[in-house]
Amino acid sequence: MMKNTSRFQLPQLSRSGVACAVLAGSVMLMAGCAGTPPTEQIAITKAAVAHASNAGTTQFAPVELQSAKDKLARAEQAMEKEDYALASQLADEALADARLAEAKSESAQAQKAAKDSQDASRVLREEINRKAQ
Amino acid sequence: MKKNHLFALTLISVSVLAGCSTMPQSTTLDNARTDYNHAQANPQVVKLAPLQLKEAGEALDRANAAQVSREDAKVVDSLAYVAQQKIALTQETAQRKSAELAVSNATAERNKLQLQARTAEADQAHQQAAMAELTAEQKTAEANLARQQAADAQAGAAQDQASLAAMQAQMDELNAKKTPRGMVITLGDVLFDTNRAQLKSGGERNVQKLAEFLKRYPQRTVLIEGFTDSVGSNSSNQVLSEQRAQAVSKALTDMGVSRDRVSTKGYGEAYAVAGNDTASGRQLNRRVEIMLSDERGVIAPR
Numbered sequence: 001m002m003k004n005t006s007r008f009q010l011p012q013l014s015r016s017g018v019a020c021a022v023l024a025g026s027v028m029l030m031a032g033c034a035g036t037p038p039t040e041q042i043a044i045t046k047a048a049v050a051h052a053s054n055a056g057t058t059q060f061a062p063v064e065l066q067s068a069k070d071k072l073a074r075a076e077q078a079m080e081k082e083d084y085a086l087a088s089q090l091a092d093e094a095l096a097d098a099r100l101a102e103a104k105s106e107s108a109q110a111q112k113a114a115k116d117s118q119d120a121s122r123v124l125r126e127e128i129n130r131k132a133q
Numbered sequence: 134m135k136k137n138h139l140f141a142l143t144l145i146s147v148s149v150l151a152g153c154s155t156m157p158q159s160t161t162l163d164n165a166r167t168d169y170n171h172a173q174a175n176p177q178v179v180k181l182a183p184l185q186l187k188e189a190g191e192a193l194d195r196a197n198a199a200q201v202s203r204e205d206a207k208v209v210d211s212l213a214y215v216a217q218q219k220i221a222l223t224q225e226t227a228q229r230k231s232a233e234l235a236v237s238n239a240t241a242e243r244n245k246l247q248l249q250a251r252t253a254e255a256d257q258a259h260q261q262a263a264m265a266e267l268t269a270e271q272k273t274a275e276a277n278l279a280r281q282q283a284a285d286a287q288a289g290a291a292q293d294q295a296s297l298a299a300m301q302a303q304m305d306e307l308n309a310k311k312t313p314r315g316m317v318i319t320l321g322d323v324l325f326d327t328n329r330a331q332l333k334s335g336g337e338r339n340v341q342k343l344a345e346f347l348k349r350y351p352q353r354t355v356l357i358e359g360f361t362d363s364v365g366s367n368s369s370n371q372v373l374s375e376q377r378a379q380a381v382s383k384a385l386t387d388m389g390v391s392r393d394r395v396s397t398k399g400y401g402e403a404y405a406v407a408g409n410d411t412a413s414g415r416q417l418n419r420r421v422e423i424m425l426s427d428e429r430g431v432i433a434p435r
Binding site for chain 1: 192207208211212214215218219221222225226228229230232233235236239240242243246247249250253
């Protein structure tokens, strides 16, 4: 089955070899190889990291938050050195880190709230049962 | 999206199988693929974080594509890292939403419990109010009864007092005197003809009053005692005293007083109340005394 698929797929891959090269080229172009500074991307990441820097993430996702801050700093340094490919790559990672940090923090807080809420329900249930006796 | 991803995986397998042994290996990308498979197998993630899972799949596709097109290992690693973070994000998102659902479920449960408790409390309050009302009614009834009894008692006391006062008034009219033996009415000698047992009309009026009194207080009886002075023989005095007592008794029974309530006794010249050496003393000794019994009809013996 796998072999059949392989035999069928191989020529297709060869045929699209040119397309592949073009794609790789464009990826390099997008990465900033051609010298276009990823200013917008840095700005977005900066805003995301700033937004993620709060008490919740400091408590519940300190590793991710620190990673996002470090990578953003390094991305900015790369910008200064005009290494736009590295800057873009680091900004991408920092953005993913910042978003994950926020998600982790929100999740932890929601889980805490769920536990509190369930505890409150349990207490109320017990209290009502006690009264009913 | 799953199809796309499968296609990408197929491409990789194809490349590997095709003998591209020079293709650089990325541990980060391998880990990302494993993580992604876990996320896809997690129904909670599929259900609660579909958008995040799609984005993670796209990020993984980009990393795979970079590897296929033999980009720099650092670029592949970086893209794989981003994919990994996005896969982790799907888990966190799913957990958050699940927790939020738990919060709202618990809140709903609490609201329900509180409503039930409040309903039960209201029912209890109704019951208590009904009980209180019942108790209040009972108390009112009790109070009314007590008031009635008090009023009755007061009325009874007033009646007793009134009847007592009336009796006293009648006794006063009869010139009754209180003695250690009880109430005594003395009919003096002047109410009889000399040496006769016949009552004069004045004496009859006194007896009439006594008869009325006896009719009014049917539980009382009388003992009629006759006395004389020392003039004359003992036997004649004895007879006279008996006759005079009987004369009063007859007058009473003639006036409607039952015979069994009246008894008589003659004492002759005994029990003198004054000296027989003067005319006035002898007059005091010639008398009929009527002893009134107590309420039970008892008369203390002389």
